[in-house]
Amino acid sequence: MKTLFLNTEYLMPFFLNQCGSLLYYLTLASTDLTLAVPISNSLAIIFTLIVGKVLGEDIGGKGITLCVTSSVSKTQGQLSAR
Structure with missing residues (x-):
């Protein structure tokens, strides 16, 4: 534990x-x-x-597309239920 708390990284x-x-x-x-x-x-x-891009990650993958698609479909479902 001591080494973790002394490590600035x-x-x-x-x-x-x-x-x-x-x-x-x-x-x-x-x-x-x-x-x-x-x-x-x-x-x-x-x-x-933004943080992924700053760290050099590839942000155009399937994971973010799935996350955004899921979020949009939930929002549209909630709006149509009203």
Whole structure:
């Protein structure tokens, strides 16, 4: 455990992740859920794509297409049920 907490390559992403989680929970506590949940889900996909691109990952694969297609079909199903 000591080596993990002294390793900056581990600590920087860990603290960034914890700050993001804290911001997420603070935003959820102060925002209407019908607005906050769709926005946070959409932003999660966008930030994942941006960070993946910065890290040099190939973002044009089948996984992201499946994720976006699934998200769109769920949203359209909810809209047509109203």
